[in-house]
Amino acid sequence: MSTFPSGLAVVTATDRDGRPHGFTCTSLCSVGLAPPTLLICVSDRSGTLAVIRDRGRFAVNLLHSGGRRAAEVFSSGGSERFSALPWEPTARLGLPHLVAHAHAVVECAVTGTVAASDHVIVLGEVVTMAHRQEPPLLYGLRRYAAWPAAD
Numbered sequence: 001m002s003t004f005p006s007g008l009a010v011v012t013a014t015d016r017d018g019r020p021h022g023f024t025c026t027s028l029c030s031v032g033l034a035p036p037t038l039l040i041c042v043s044d045r046s047g048t049l050a051v052i053r054d055r056g057r058f059a060v061n062l063l064h065s066g067g068r069r070a071a072e073v074f075s076s077g078g079s080e081r082f083s084a085l086p087w088e089p090t091a092r093l094g095l096p097h098l099v100a101h102a103h104a105v106v107e108c109a110v111t112g113t114v115a116a117s118d119h120v121i122v123l124g125e126v127v128t129m130a131h132r133q134e135p136p137l138l139y140g141l142r143r144y145a146a147w148p149a150a151d
Helices: 047-055 068-075
Strands: 009-014 020-025 028-033 036-043 057-063 102-116 119-131 137-140 143-146
Touching (some): 020 036, 020 047, 020 068, 036 047, 036 057, 047 057, 047 102, 068 137
Antiparallel strands (some): 009 020, 028 036, 036 119, 137 143
């Protein structure tokens, strides 16, 4: 699948003590419009998955073309991910929004989960979203790229 380019996102959540958790995600898509729903795929060993299941909510930070550092930090597995990058709580659910690296943030309420291989598909109904016009960050063939400028 490394030959299939996709956009990059960082999925975030907060635990019951208010500590942020997150991971870099390329496995996400829109599921439907009424109500607006999306899905993410999460490793069944992910600590963030446990928080998402417990709290029933998550945020998807869609990275813009300058968001490579966030993609790398959140794919590293390091414990100090949130101290390395600026973030602030989202307005509605208080979930981590990577303000300097994401061109959009979507807050979701979990509506279901499905085990699939060594991952879990998490369905989330969109509670709210905010975005600004910036080109997205892409990843494929183990390389990062910006969306090409319009002709």
